[in-house]
Amino acid sequence: MARQESARYWQYPELPGVDLLRARYVHKRFVRHTHENFVVAAITEGVEAFQHRGTVERAGAGGLALINPGSPHTGRAAVPEGWTYSALYPDADTVAGIAAETTTIRGTPAFASAVVDDPYSCRLVTEVHRAAEEGNALAADTLLRVVLARLLRLHGGPMPARTAPTAGARRAERARAVLEDRMVDPPSLEKLASDLGTSPFALLRAFRDTYGMPPHAWLTDARVRRARGLLDAGTAPAEAAVAVGFTDQPHLNRHFGRIVGVPPGAYRRERFRASAATDATPDRATGAAARMYKTEPGSGS
Numbered sequence: 001m002a003r004q005e006s007a008r009y010w011q012y013p014e015l016p017g018v019d020l021l022r023a024r025y026v027h028k029r030f031v032r033h034t035h036e037n038f039v040v041a042a043i044t045e046g047v048e049a050f051q052h053r054g055t056v057e058r059a060g061a062g063g064l065a066l067i068n069p070g071s072p073h074t075g076r077a078a079v080p081e082g083w084t085y086s087a088l089y090p091d092a093d094t095v096a097g098i099a100a101e102t103t104t105i106r107g108t109p110a111f112a113s114a115v116v117d118d119p120y121s122c123r124l125v126t127e128v129h130r131a132a133e134e135g136n137a138l139a140a141d142t143l144l145r146v147v148l149a150r151l152l153r154l155h156g157g158p159m160p161a162r163t164a165p166t167a168g169a170r171r172a173e174r175a176r177a178v179l180e181d182r183m184v185d186p187p188s189l190e191k192l193a194s195d196l197g198t199s200p201f202a203l204l205r206a207f208r209d210t211y212g213m214p215p216h217a218w219l220t221d222a223r224v225r226r227a228r229g230l231l232d233a234g235t236a237p238a239e240a241a242v243a244v245g246f247t248d249q250p251h252l253n254r255h256f257g258r259i260v261g262v263p264p265g266a267y268r269r270e271r272f273r274a275s276a277a278t279d280a281t282p283d284r285a286t287g288a289a290a291r292m293y294k295t296e297p298g299s300g301s
Helices: 091-101 121-135 137-155 166-183 189-195 201-211 215-232 235-244 249-259 264-295
Strands: 005-009 018-025 030-034 040-050 055-060 064-066 073-077 083-090 109-111 115-117 156-158
Touching: 005 264, 018 121, 030 215, 030 249, 040 121, 040 137, 040 249, 055 064, 055 115, 064 121, 064 137, 083 121, 083 137, 091 109, 091 137, 109 137, 115 137, 121 137, 121 215, 137 156, 166 189, 166 201, 189 201, 189 215, 201 215, 215 235, 215 249, 215 264, 235 264, 249 264
Parallel strands: none
Antiparallel strands: 005 018, 018 083, 030 073, 040 055, 040 064, 040 073, 040 083, 064 115, 109 156
8 A cells, every 4th residue: 555645844942943843745745945044855765866956866774965045946756655754854953053163174064975874874864853843842852963063074164255246147146136125926937038238038047057046036036035034933834825925725625735845724733732832832841849848849949
């Protein structure tokens, strides 16, 4: 019998700045997209294939996919049984802090390889997930720092310096700013190019060279990213969909799942659960302290 797909995308309040995803995918295909955070994905079963920097990469059990922020990539199964993985998405500040404390990397840290075979680090990532799921803050935080420090020492380095932008790159940057500003009602490619003083094909080439994807794909990725921010703030998926330029919630659902890996409703529920857990933490701590006092009445301060 075919195994079911499943996914949970969530946050553990004791690991601020880090998202977690544990999933099994068989038919899932991630379209070309980017992340604002780093991606550290530990493959535990099967094989994942993804396009990255013009190459099709493959990561199997015991391997990790390491993606830097803003780096376009795809994702799909490379074998019929699909792939199972546990992923960490630490933000840039978290990674930079660990790199500064534990490595000799100068400048902005980054991963030098998209796929590494490192079963020990793979196990550490799964242990971070296990500790977070069990509510063991000390273990989760410790293991997170250990695995990121190890990966940065073994597979990290400084982010490559950006070259001076060409005229085409400058137009692409201006086009991106227009799309950011007009996310709900973007212009046509011809109108966008004309307003920037270039031709549609010249702008298309420049945009793809600069951002790794054509303008319409970048816009979809940006819309999903903005929708995530609205969902984080508690906005209902149907409202978030219209607010970022999708026609309705099913339109958002389709693209959100192809980029984030879960439906927007499930994403929002996990965000609400994490927020509720954070709000409840002081009460739980107070209750625990009260129970301790009752069981040890003779102890004093």
